[in-house]
Amino acid sequence: MQVKIIDHPLIQHKLSLIRDVKTGPKEFRELLDEVAMLMAYEITRDLPLEVTEIETPVAKCQCRMLTGKKIGVVPILRAGLGMVNGVLRLIPAAKVGHVGLYRDPDTLQPVEYYCKLPSDVAERDFVVIDPMLATGGSSSATIDILKQKGAKHIKLMCLVAAPEGVLFVNKQHPDVGVYTAAVDECLNDHGYIVPGLGDAGDRIFGTK
Numbered sequence: 597m598q599v600k601i602i603d604h605p606l607i608q609h610k611l612s613l614i615r616d617v618k619t620g621p622k623e624f625r626e627l628l629d630e631v632a633m634l635m636a637y638e639i640t641r642d643l644p645l646e647v648t649e650i651e652t653p654v655a656k657c658q659c660r661m662l663t664g665k666k667i668g669v670v671p672i673l674r675a676g677l678g679m680v681n682g683v684l685r686l687i688p689a690a691k692v693g694h695v696g697l698y699r700d701p702d703t704l705q706p707v708e709y710y711c712k713l714p715s716d717v718a719e720r721d722f723v724v725i726d727p728m729l730a731t732g733g734s735s736s737a738t739i740d741i742l743k744q745k746g747a748k749h750i751k752l753m754c755l756v757a758a759p760e761g762v763l764f765v766n767k768q769h770p771d772v773g774v775y776t777a778a779v780d781e782c783l784n785d786h787g788y789i790v791p792g793l794g795d796a797g798d799r800i801f802g803t804k
């Protein structure tokens with residue numbers, strides 16, 4: 597299983613609060629936003645830098661600044677929306693594409709209902725964001741869409757993953773780095789992650 601678990605203490609503490617059934621939508625959103633920002637810090641560790649000359653009020657000096665391709669962030673609707681602002685706080689110049697998918701409750705297969713991506717997909721590196729990686733169908737389908745439009749470098753950032761989902765994405769997209777705060781035990785008969793946190797979209801938006 598190829599996955600990077602981001603186990604920073606702040607992320608783990610906040611994840612535990614997010615999981616708690618007593619945590620309501622307001623606090624759930626706030627915590628998810630904070631965790632997304634902390635995770636974005638970790639997944640951008642390998643962004644390339646180039647040396648450039650900067651003039652401070654005192655002297656000229658050689659400094660390092662970001663180089664390489666611009667970033668695109670793609671939340672999977674709906675629940676991925678809960679992580680967008682946290683990521684954008686660290687990468688404010690990123691463009692945001694949206695992919696709308698829902699899981700068919702019987703087949704658990706993703707059904708696409710919306711797609712709006714930046715016009716220059718091939719010129720960007722992408723981070724796909726979704727709190728939940730369950731069967732992996734939704735994330736894999738989103739990565740398929742990005743690759744069809746020319747994306748070459750894609751990372752997947754989720755909050756909680758099931759082993760089944762990580763393995764599925766690894767198999768379908770071995771080139772895509774998977775980042776998560778936790779790999780849980782398994783999926784239940786309804787395709788929910790155990791112990792997980794329930795239905796992320798419903799908990800963010802208060803729809804259940």
Ligand code: PRP
Pocket residue numbers: 672673674675676697698699704706726727728729730731732733734735761787795796797798
């Ligand atoms: C949830 C979640 C992921 C997907 C994960 O979305 O946010 O997108 O399920 O499951 P998978 O890995 O088995 O595909 P859902 O379909 O419930 O839609 P929602 O975000 O609109 O609630």
Ligand code: URA
Pocket residue numbers: 675728730787788789790792793794795796797
């Ligand atoms: N989608 C969710 O929101 N939660 C799960 O546990 C699985 C899929």
